[in-house]
Amino acid sequence: MTTVNLAIFGIGNVGSILIDQVQDIKQRLLDEQGLDLRIPVITNSALAYFTDDTNKNWQTDFKKSSVNYDILDVIKYFKSQQLKNAIAVDVTASKTLVDNYELLIEKGFHIISANKIANTLSQDYYNRLRRALKEKGKRYLYETNVGAGLPIVETVKNLYQSGENVTKIRGVFSGSLSYIFNTFSEAEKPFNDILNTALLDGLTEPDPRDDLSGKDVARKLLILARELGIKHELNEIKVASLVPEELGGETTLEQFKERSYELNSIFENKKKSQSPDTVLRYIGELDDLNKTLEVRLTSVPKSSPLGQLKGTDNLFEIYSESYDKQPLVIQGAGAGKSVTARGVLSDIIKLAQSLK
Ligand SMILES: NC(=O)c1ccc[n+]([C@@H]2O[C@H](COP(=O)([O-])OP(=O)(O)OC[C@H]3O[C@@H](n4cnc5c(N)ncnc54)[C@H](OP(=O)(O)O)[C@@H]3O)[C@@H](O)[C@H]2O)c1
CATH class of the missing domain: 3.40.50.720 (NAD(P)-binding Rossmann-like Domain)
Incomplete structure (x- = not known):
């Protein structure tokens, strides 16, 4: 024993x-x-x-x-x-x-x-x-x-240690942002309605800007990158925050909540300006060939695994020599106590x- x-x-x-x-x-x-x-x-x-x-x-x-x-x-x-x-x-x-x-x-x-x-x-x-x-x-x-609870760190580590050349990792790394964009893409609802529901349901941090800033996604991306031996600092990751300047910085949480309707036209325009059959997703992407780490809002085909995402699920696509055309995909609840x-x-x- x-x-x-x-x-x-x-x-x-x-x-x-x-x-x-x-x-x-x-x-x-x-x-x-x-x-x-x-x-x-x-x-x-x-x-x-x-x-x-x-x-x-x-x-x-x-x-x-x-x-x-x-x-x-x-x-x-x-x-x-x-x-x-x-x-x-x-x-x-x-x-x-x-x-x-x-x-x-x-x-x-x-x-x-x-x-x-x-x-x-x-x-x-x-x-x-x-x-x-x-x-x-x-x-x-x-x-x-x-x-x-998803086996992502271990999988990435195992691939690297076994000599597999991982070329790209891409995915939705945040449960709250997954919920927000999965819902926003499907429902004809204002963005701030969806954000408020996520806040009330405890899906976001108490200040939702902590999620919308993309910093948490950047941290997770850095952790995976370092598993691949990529030497990088957090502040070197290119992060496209979803919080407009005028709603960040000095703006208090109460003021942000009151003015969150200002987000509606921003995201409605992004939704309308994309090509049909695509949906918005907030993703983290590590591209080993171009040596870039990036967090951003992007359009993906509705029919793709990322486009099919539901609820608060996370999804990680791992591309490598062996998983070249079709990535290894890990999907499931990416948060929850x-x-x-x-x-x-x-x-x-x-x-x-x-x-x-
Ligand atoms: N919840 C999730 O879905 C999730 C998912 C993945 C990872 N995580 C991570 O898991 C960790 C815990 O999350 P949580 O939701 O359980 O947080 P939480 O509910 O806020 O609990 C944090 C606990 O840590 C204690 N604590 C704070 N500083 C401490 C210190 N210096 N030494 C000992 N204890 C200390 C707090 O004690 P006091 O009450 O005295 O402050 C409290 O008991 C976080 O790092 C979070 O990012 C959470």
């Missing part, structure tokens, strides 16, 4: 479900794979709960018994309890925690992360982190950084199996 000890940082949407999912499959993992997955530490930004293993009542235990902490307390606890096979699981969106990755690796932790920050800082940091992992013989898995937690858990099990 192999015991694996998780320190779970972040108990928000994804972290909470992840802890529940671990409880649900605990016995099966033990019976079928001889893996004892334990969670001796769970934290939010200020408080940590230390135990020998969490159980199904972890929320109550956390409320009752959590204490103020810093990262050194977690490290010391693992050391004092002699907890082997330590994995730090980052289900936060915190830069502070990322700043501690190198320390965690130094102190013997593997890292699993849903947090995109570490992979989108400078190329220097990216290389340094990988050097630290190599030196310490530790692993870092982050499948959910792109496409939530349950699928993301499942993706993190899948990384945890993969790593745990390698520790046996």
Whole structure:
């Protein structure tokens, strides 16, 4: 039997479900794979709960018994309890925690992360982190950084590592923008009506301009590019933001919401000016031949896989030597707390199996 000890940082949407999912499959993992997955530490930004293993009542235990902490307390606890096979699981969106990755690796932790920050800082940091992992013989898995639970990072990495020449990756990388343009292309509705529905349904960030700016798509594109050994910085990606200048910058969220009708004519004109049988999609595109990374709104044939996209699905087309005319296509829910937690858990099990 192999015991694996998780320190779970972040108990928000994804972290909470992840802890529940671990409880649900605990016995099966033990019976079928001889893996004892334990969670001796769970934290939010200020408080940590230390135990020998969490159980199904972890929320109550956390409320009752959590204490103020810093990262050194977690490290010391693992050391004092002699907890082997330590994995730090980052289900936060915190830069502070990322700043501690190198320390965690130094102190013997593997890292699993849903947090995109570490992979989108400078190329220097990216290389340094990988050097630290190599030196310490530790692993870092982050499948959910792109496409939530979809197996996109692993697929791109496998193609690259097996010597396949990936020439292009193109797709819809954002669930909220997928929903907005899939709906806008089908329905005769003003753009801001669709945007408001997406906001009310929790599909966009609280400030929808965070989605419309294209920055999140750019981050995901950079993560995939770096898997292919392409050295690039976030600010070198060409991003066509969907937020007009007059609605960005100084404009408050309230003002943006009030004036969001100003977006209607912009997108209606784009819709009308494209050729028939095409639809608008907001895509990320990596072109290895031309060495470009680009995020932009484009028209695609209605009959193409991208043109057929529905709901909030993500879709990734990967072109390579072997997938030359017809791309390898990965499609499905690219966001959502349950699928993301499942993706993190899948990384945890993969790593745990390698520790046996
Ligand atoms: N939701 C999705 O569909 C999805 C999909 C793919 C990837 N992701 C990524 O998954 C991560 C988590 O998303 P979420 O929706 O679960 O976020 P969330 O609901 O906002 O939860 C974030 C959690 O992280 C905690 N936290 C913040 N800073 C921390 C720190 N320095 N140390 C320890 N804990 C800290 C927060 O604690 P406080 O309450 O104390 O602030 C909170 O418990 C994000 O990076 C997100 O981009 C999410």
